[in-house]
Every structure is written in C-alpha cells, then in structure tokens.
Amino acid sequence: MKCSPITMSLAIALLFVAEPASAGTSVQQLTADALHECALGRQAQTRAERVQHFAQGQAFGEQAVEKDDSSPDAHFSLFCNLGEQLRIDGESLTSLFGFRRMMKELNRTLELAPDHLDALSAKGTVLVRIPAFMGGDKEKGETLLRQVIAREPAAVNARLSLAKSYCANGRHEEAVAIATKALDLAQSLQRADFIPEARQVLSQLRAQAAKGN
Known part of the structure; x- marks a missing residue:
C-alpha cells in the first residue's frame, strides 16, 4: 500500500523521536531541548524536517511534563510543539483533538504562571x-x-x-x-x-x- 505524504512524514518523524529521558535528565534541560526543537522546526525548509523537529520537541516536552507537572515552562514547551504541528500546513485548524490538547497545555501554563508572557502572547x-x-x-x-x-x-x-x-x-x-x-x-x-x-x-x-x- 502506498503511503500518503502525511503518513510518510509521520513515519519518518517517529524514527527520530527522542529516547526516554534518563533519570538524571533535568526538567530544565528537557524543557530547553523541547523549545530548541520548536525553534528549529520554525526555521526548517521542508515539511518533513518541520514534522521531525516538532515531533522530537513534543517528546521532550512530554518527558518534561511527566517529570514535573508543576513546571509552567515544561507545559509551554509542549504547547509550542503541539501548536506548530497544527500549523505545518497553514493556519487552518485541521484537528479538533489536536487543538484541544494544545489548549490544555497552554491553559495549564497560565494556571501555573498567570504572568507567563510567552503564554499570554500565545493566548492572545x-x-x-x-x-x-x-x-x-x-x-x-x-x-x-x-x-x-x-x-x-x-x-x-x-x-x-x-x-x-x-x-x-x-x-x-x-x-x-x-x-x-x-x-x-x-x-x-x-x-x-x-x-x-x-x-x-x-x-x-x-x-x-x-x-x-
């Protein structure tokens, strides 16, 4: 069966998803790695590269949140990658489930840190x-x-x-x-x-x- 472009992109991305964090990896490092991947994804020239970076960033963000659910920056780093994945093919909303999950992370960020400027900008x-x-x-x-x-x-x-x-x-x-x-x-x-x-x-x-x- 021939893969569609979306299926193929996701399959490629899964090959590069981050390995589970070691016990010694700090929440701060995981958060920084997630935000770095989000930034690299924005700069990427091809769709496949963007998918890869955002998938890797999502994995780092999920690990950060799992280690410390009370970290607003961890939740924001996950939001960043989830949100950019929804924008890969433009500004249109392509997944209601994806949108709800993205908003869950954004709202959690602001619940923990109401003055988080990046999150306030994203909310606006x-x-x-x-x-x-x-x-x-x-x-x-x-x-x-x-x-x-x-x-x-x-x-x-x-x-x-x-x-x-x-x-x-x-x-x-x-x-x-x-x-x-x-x-x-x-x-x-x-x-x-x-x-x-x-x-x-x-x-x-x-x-x-x-x-x-």
Whole structure:
C-alpha cells in the first residue's frame, strides 16, 4: 500500500523521536531541548524536517511534563510543539483533538504562571484567530497582545499576531507598521526562528494594504 505524504512524514518523524529521558535528565534541560526543537522546526525548509523537529520537541516536552507537572515552562514547551504541528500546513485548524490538547497545555501554563508572557502572547494569538463558537474573542485577544507588547517591547510574535488581526479589520496602515517593527526586532535580536515568518507576514500585509487603497 502506498503511503500518503502525511503518513510518510509521520513515519519518518517517529524514527527520530527522542529516547526516554534518563533519570538524571533535568526538567530544565528537557524543557530547553523541547523549545530548541520548536525553534528549529520554525526555521526548517521542508515539511518533513518541520514534522521531525516538532515531533522530537513534543517528546521532550512530554518527558518534561511527566517529570514535573508543576513546571509552567515544561507545559509551554509542549504547547509550542503541539501548536506548530497544527500549523505545518497553514493556519487552518485541521484537528479538533489536536487543538484541544494544545489548549490544555497552554491553559495549564497560565494556571501555573498567570504572568507567563510567552503564554499570554500565545493566548492572545489564539483568541484573535479562532472563531467565536470555539471560544475566540478578537477584542480580548488584541488587548492581551497589546499588553504583552507593552510589558515586553521586544515581543515579535505578539506583534505579528496583532498586525494580522488589524489587517483583517481593515486597519492596514497600522498592521504594516506593526509588522515592520516585528521584522526589525527579529533581525536585530537574531531571532532566526521568526525572521522568515515576519518577512512573509509583512509582504502579505503590504499586498493587502495596496488592495485596500
């Protein structure tokens, strides 16, 4: 039987999933490894590479959570990889089960650390992107994103999410300005995991702004 592209990608990824953590591997190390894989996955050039990195990152994150369920960073590292797996083929929601599992980890992060800025940024992003019947709230999401930016001036992802939300509401000039700042920050901070997305978002927003004018 011939494998579909998705099945083949998952099969390849499973070959590289992390081995179970040794008793001496710290939660901090597992969390760092999970976040590193998430960042590498964002930078990967091919779908197969992205699947591989996020699957490995998920394995590290699961091990971190298993060792310490009270660690907000462990839960966030797992969320990061689960969320990116849902975005591999674009922004559309492809798995309700996957979405619920992702949100479980995000909500657990904020339950343990209500001021976790990365998690707040992610929460705001989710709220502006998902439909209302699934719990989306564009106004609340934008407020969260603005709060994150105010507290962390170097926030890149929050700016990209806010820019896309503004564009969807017809606020094209503001969207382009915010996305431009996000790209400048990503480049100056050498955030290689965000630079490609920032460039793509800015290009798309400029095109939308041109149409709007």
